[in-house]
Amino acid sequence: MTKRQETMSGHLRTEVCISAKSAWLQYWIDLIKWRDIALHFLFKVFPMNATSSYDLIIIGAGPGGYVCAIRAAQLGMKVACVEKRSTLGGTCLNVGCIPSKALLSASEKYHEAKDELGKMGIKISGVKLDLEGMMGHKKAVVDSNTKGIEFLFKKNKVEWLKGSGKIIAAGQVDVDGTVYQAKNIVIATGSDVAVPPGIMVDEKRIVSSTGALELSEVPKKMVVIGGGVIGLELGAVWGRLGSEVTVVEYMNRILPTMDSELSKEMQKILTKQGMVFKLSTKVSKAEADKKGVTLELEPAAGGDKEIIKADIVLVAVGRKAYTDALGLEAVGVERDERGRIKTDVHFQSNVAGIYAIGDVIAGPMLAHKAEDEGVVLAEILAGQSGHIDYNLIPGVVYTWPEVASVGQTEEQLKQAGVDYKSGKFPFMANGRARAMNATEGFVKILADAKTDRVLGCHIIGPEAGTLIAEVTAVMEFGGSSEDIARTCHAHPTLEEVVKEAALAVLGRPLHI
């Protein structure tokens, strides 16, 4: 081979080499392109694979979980919320606050139309109960609320991981076999019905609140075990619709954690409405058969047994934290003696990166408490500071009249040796309450004897749940009863009863 030939063939080799290189390059470019297209379709079909790592995974989409998710997303976090129910909103929206309030409102209107409006010159004849229609109203309300949370998740780009969540390690959540990563995990799995020994809930004859929201006919006789919030609210619903309701309460008063004056007044009013109370009594046995339920009662302190019969028994003796199948033992998350997850003031469990909020931790089992914890925790995780004053979480019972409480009760103040003043004003002396034919009850404000700072407020009466908000806000700002008394309140309103109670603390109510 000549030198020229060598050079030419070398040139040729270089050209061949370059074209072989560009073919390889093209091959890889095409491969990457097709891989991307394939992955794109794969992620469209199986979106979970594309988004398996998050800043925050929340287990449970009740008021604690879904609110925490929305707030965290607002603060820029990539958030997923695991929920095993087929709808979002947890106990509150599905089988708690919302359906019970739908039935309370509907049954209240039925009772008003049947028995009350005549007193205001409105004669209605032939008022009839359409229970199926009432349940339809409840279902529509629940559906629109739960769908609303789905909309809010989409709006805030919170991903709903459908299925049961289990923590397999800090930073890892298994949802029905797929593992997701997260910088932080929040447990917001809520609570479940507590059932006393000797009783079995079948949701037919012996029902929990869930069954009591679904009855297909009005029971002739209903026995409610537990004179707390659920017992009185759902007892009131079925009482208004025609049941004879007997409430069996273990303690010597109903609503035992509220101010005792409220308990007494509530019992008086509900007795007038037809409810029967057996206090300081416990149910030792309840047996259901096709005809009804036979209950064995005995005095709480011990003594002779009594047998009573009922068509339906509602078990409402409280709720317990729900942590089933969450994998807490394996991960080492500690719980207290009541099964609630132990947390520090920042809602963190003993395992770093695992937090808990709502009914599953200590504190009142209320939706607004869970929501506030959700907001505060999201803000803490975003590097902000957050705080909840647990003394200022209002409690409301949505019976008619309503009961509402915030801050300390008289019993608590006495026990703590606090020197306090009390001001009370009845709805009977308020023009608007008279106009509404809703004069039962009173507002009571408790204030520090020296500083006049408001320490508690206890209301029984129309719109009590709304009226308590003013006093809660004043208490948040460390305000006094004089602050309320000197604030101009529109006339004629029920709010004037709050103002008069504040004036009563100062010893100078105007309209009594």
Ligand code: FAD
């Ligand atoms: P929940 O609302 O219980 O939500 C927890 C969610 O977690 C559930 O949806 C559950 O399915 C899900 N979950 C559990 N484990 C897993 C898992 N491993 N994987 C995936 N998902 C899981 N409170 C009020 O403030 N006002 C009221 O008027 C009121 N009325 C009520 C009426 C009734 C009949 C009842 C029963 C309760 C009522 N409550 C009311 C209480 C209120 O419902 C609760 O305090 C509130 O729902 C607690 O919120 P949460 O987010 O902690 O838990």
Ligand code: NAD
């Ligand atoms: P609760 O704690 O309000 O009342 C339970 C009642 O049952 C208490 O009065 C208790 O003394 C009594 N009791 C306990 N064991 C008993 C027994 N063996 N026999 C007879 N009485 C017994 O509980 P609940 O009414 O079941 O409600 C559960 C939770 O749901 C509460 O924490 C409540 O805050 C929440 N909830 C709130 C609202 C609301 O805010 N309007 C409405 C419903 C439920």
